Amino acid sequence: MIKIENLTKHFPGLDRPAVNKLSLEINEGEVCVLVGPSGCGKTTTMKMINRLHEPDEGEVYLNGKRASEMNQIDLRRGIGYVIQEIGLFPHMTIKENIATVPRELGWDRERINKRVRELLDLMGLDPEIYSDRRPAALSGGQRQRVGVARALAADPPVMLMDEPFAAVDPITRARLQNEFLRILDKMDKTIIFVTHDINEAIKMGDKIAVLREGELVQHSTPEELLDAPANEFVAQLVGRNRSIKRLHLIRVEDIIEEDADKYSVAAESGRKEIKDKLSESKVGALMVTDEQGCLLGRVDEQSLKKEGETAGELVDEIHDQVTADSTLNDSLSVMLESGEGYVPVVDEEKGFFRDIITLQDLLQEVRQG
Amino acid sequence: MEVIGYMIHRSEMVQRLFLEHLWLIVVSVGIAILVGVFLGVLISYFKFLASPVLTICQVLMTVPSIAMLGLLLPFFGIGFQTGVIALILYSLLPIVRNTYSGIAEIDQAIIESARGMGMKDYRILFRVKLPLAFPVIMAGIRTATVMVVGIGAIAAYVGAGGLGELIFNGISRTNPPMIITGAIFVSIIAVAFDLLLGWAERAKTIKY
Ligand SMILES: Nc1ncnc2c1ncn2[C@@H]1O[C@H](COP(=O)(O)OP(=O)(O)OP(=O)(O)O)[C@@H](O)[C@H]1O
Ligand SMILES: [Mg+2]
Numbered sequence: 001m002i003k004i005e006n007l008t009k010h011f012p013g014l015d016r017p018a019v020n021k022l023s024l025e026i027n028e029g030e031v032c033v034l035v036g037p038s039g040c041g042k043t044t045t046m047k048m049i050n051r052l053h054e055p056d057e058g059e060v061y062l063n064g065k066r067a068s069e070m071n072q073i074d075l076r077r078g079i080g081y082v083i084q085e086i087g088l089f090p091h092m093t094i095k096e097n098i099a100t101v102p103r104e105l106g107w108d109r110e111r112i113n114k115r116v117r118e119l120l121d122l123m124g125l126d127p128e129i130y131s132d133r134r135p136a137a138l139s140g141g142q143r144q145r146v147g148v149a150r151a152l153a154a155d156p157p158v159m160l161m162d163e164p165f166a167a168v169d170p171i172t173r174a175r176l177q178n179e180f181l182r183i184l185d186k187m188d189k190t191i192i193f194v195t196h197d198i199n200e201a202i203k204m205g206d207k208i209a210v211l212r213e214g215e216l217v218q219h220s221t222p223e224e225l226l227d228a229p230a231n232e233f234v235a236q237l238v239g240r241n242r243s244i245k246r247l248h249l250i251r252v253e254d255i256i257e258e259d260a261d262k263y264s265v266a267a268e269s270g271r272k273e274i275k276d277k278l279s280e281s282k283v284g285a286l287m288v289t290d291e292q293g294c295l296l297g298r299v300d301e302q303s304l305k306k307e308g309e310t311a312g313e314l315v316d317e318i319h320d321q322v323t324a325d326s327t328l329n330d331s332l333s334v335m336l337e338s339g340e341g342y343v344p345v346v347d348e349e350k351g352f353f354r355d356i357i358t359l360q361d362l363l364q365e366v367r368q369g
Numbered sequence: 370m371e372v373i374g375y376m377i378h379r380s381e382m383v384q385r386l387f388l389e390h391l392w393l394i395v396v397s398v399g400i401a402i403l404v405g406v407f408l409g410v411l412i413s414y415f416k417f418l419a420s421p422v423l424t425i426c427q428v429l430m431t432v433p434s435i436a437m438l439g440l441l442l443p444f445f446g447i448g449f450q451t452g453v454i455a456l457i458l459y460s461l462l463p464i465v466r467n468t469y470s471g472i473a474e475i476d477q478a479i480i481e482s483a484r485g486m487g488m489k490d491y492r493i494l495f496r497v498k499l500p501l502a503f504p505v506i507m508a509g510i511r512t513a514t515v516m517v518v519g520i521g522a523i524a525a526y527v528g529a530g531g532l533g534e535l536i537f538n539g540i541s542r543t544n545p546p547m548i549i550t551g552a553i554f555v556s557i558i559a560v561a562f563d564l565l566l567g568w569a570e571r572a573k574t575i576k577y
Contacts, residue, residue, distance in 0.1 A: 050485055076487030087482030091500045101486050150486075 001028040001190045007058035009044055018044045020214040031191045033205035041214040042194040046160045050079045080151030080159040086143055088135040094146055095131040101154040119149040141172040159191045174330045198237050202248040203327055210234050222249055243366045247328035252345050256355035263356050264289050267312030274299055274311055283342040288315045293352040323348035331357050375546035387554050390531035393521050397456035398514050405461050409468025426462035434523045442527055452529025459520055460513035467509025471502030511566040518559040
C-alpha cells in the first residue's frame with residue numbers, strides 16, 4: 001500500500017540528514033507506528049509522504065504509484081493528516097473545520113452536513129452541542145478528536161497521524177486510544193502513526209518502526225520488538241520491565257471469563273442473597289446492577305451495616321471502571337489510582353457489567369509472559 | 370458664538386465641503402485598501418520583497434504633505450486626482466504593514482494543516498489567512514483613515530476641494546471662524562471614522 005524507498009532529507013544547517021535512506025513498507029489496513037526520540041525524523045518522514053517536504057533522494061509509492069508524479073493537491077486529499085499541533089482553524093466552527101476537505105472536493109451541503117454529524121457521533125461528540133462551537137471552546141481532548149474527525153472527513157484510505165494524542169492527560173489519552181482502536185476496527189485504513197511513547201506504540205501498532213537520528217533501527221511487530229530488540233538502543237527504548245510492557249498488548253476482554261453473575265447482584269436483591277454471594281466473592285465485594293445490567297455501584301460487608309433491605313438501597317459509590325477493550329495496563333493504572341485490588345469491566349458500547357479483573361489476574365499474565 | 374453664526378450663515382457651503390472631504394477620504398482609502406492589501410499579500414509570499422516595499426512605504430509617509438503635493442502637481446495637475454494619489458501614498462504603510470504582519474503572525478501549524486489537507490494556495494489565502502489576519506488589517510485601515518482625514522485638509526492646496534478650503538481661505542483672509550469651522554468638521558470626520566472602523570474591527574473579530 002505505502003512503500004517508502006531510500007528516503008533522504010537534508011535541512012540546511014544540520015550536519016546530518018533529518019531522514020537518512022529510510023525504507024519501509026506498510027501493508028493495506030495496517031497501523032504502522034513510527035517511534036523514536038525527539039528529533040529523529042518522524043514528522044519529516046510523514047511530511048515527505050504527503051509532500052509537505054520534497055525528499056532529496058528516494059521515493060514514496062502509494063499503491064505502486066510514485067507520489068512525486070501525482071498531483072500534489074489530489075495526493076494530499078487522499079491522505080488524512082493529523083498534524084502534531086492539531087492546527088484547527090480557530091475562526092471556523094467545528095462543523096466548518098471538519099467540512100474542510102469535503103468542501104474543497106465540492107460536496108453538496110446536505111452530504112457535508114450528514115458526514116459531519118456522522119463523524120462527530122463517531123468521535124463521541126454530540127453534534128447538537130459541538131457543531132457550531134469554535135475550537136477555543138473545546139477541551140484539549142475534544143480538539144484532538146475534532147482533528148482526527150477532520151482528517152477522516154473525506155474517508156481517505158491512508159491516514160498520517162502525528163502524535164494525535166500527545167496533548168492530553170494519560171487517562172484521557174488511554175480512552176482516546178481505545179476509542180480510536182475501536183473506530184479503526186470498523187474501517188479499513190492504512191495508518192502511519194507517530195509517537196515517542198513506546199507504550200503507545202506497543203498498544204496501537206500492528207508494526208512498529210523504530211527510528212534513530214533519521215535511520216530505521218528496527219521494523220517489526222510489537223511482540224518481536226519486546227522479545228528480540230535489534231540492538232542496545234531498542235532495548236533501552238523498550239526498557240527493562242518488558243513483561244509489564246506486555247500488558248499494553250493484551251486487552252481485558254481477552255482474559256476475562258464473563259463471570260458477571262458471580263460478582264454482581266441485582267438492585268432488588270435482599271440482604272440474604274447479598275450475604276451468600278459475598279462469601280463467594282474473591283474480592284470481598286459485589287457489583288450492583290440495574291435491570292439492564294448496567295453498573296450502579298457496589299456492596300460489601302461495610303455496606304451491610306447501613307440501613308436498608310435491598311442492594312439498591314445499600315449500594316456504595318464505585319471508584320472507577322474499565323471498558324472491555326482497554327488494555328491490561330489501563331486497568332492496572334485504574335487499580336493503582338483507586339487503591340483497590342480489582343476493577344469492574346463494562347461493555348464499551350452498552351455499558352453492561354461483564355466481569356471484574358483483579359491484580360492477581362494481571363500478575364498471572366505478567367508471569368506467563 | 371461667531372463660529373456658530375458662521376456655520377449657520379454658510380451652511381450650504383460647509384455642507385458641500387464636508388461631503389467633498391468625505392468623498393476624498395472614501396475614494397483614497399478605498400483604493401489604498403485594494404492596493405495595500407494586495408501589496409501586503411504579495412510580500413507575504415515573496416519575502417525578499419518585504420523589506421524594500423515596507424521601506425518605500427515608510428519613506429513615502431515621512432515626506433511632508435506640502436512637499437508631496439508639490440511633487441505630484443507637475444505630473445497630475447491641479448484637482449481631485451492629485452489629492453487622491455497623495456492620500457493613497459500616505460495610507461499605504463499602515464495597510465501594507467498590517468496585512469503583512471497579520472499574515473505572518475498566523476500560527477504556522479494552521480497553515481500547515483491547511484496545506485496538508487490539500488487546500489489550494491488561493492483557497493488558503495481567502496479562507497484561512499485573510500480571515501485570521503482581518504483584525505490586524507482592519508486596525509491598519511483604521512490608522513490610515515484617521516491619519517488621512519487630517520492630511521486631506523491640506524489637499525485643498527492642489528485644488529482637491531474639501532474642508533481644507535475653509536482652512537486655507539480662512540488663513541489668507543484672517544477669518545478665524547472660518548478656520549475653526551473647517552477644523553471642527555475635519556475632527557468630526559476623523560472621530561466618526563475611528564468609531565465606525567473600531568466597531569467594525571470588533572464586530573468581525575472572533576474571540577479565540
Ligand atoms: N523545516 C525544517 N528546517 C530545518 N530543520 C528542520 C525542519 N524540520 C525539522 N528539522 C530538523 O530535522 C530533524 C528531525 O525533525 P522532526 O520534526 O522530523 O523530528 P521528530 O522525530 O518529529 O521529533 P518530535 O518527536 O520532537 O516531533 C530535527 O533535528 C529538526 O530540528
Ligand atoms: Mg514531530
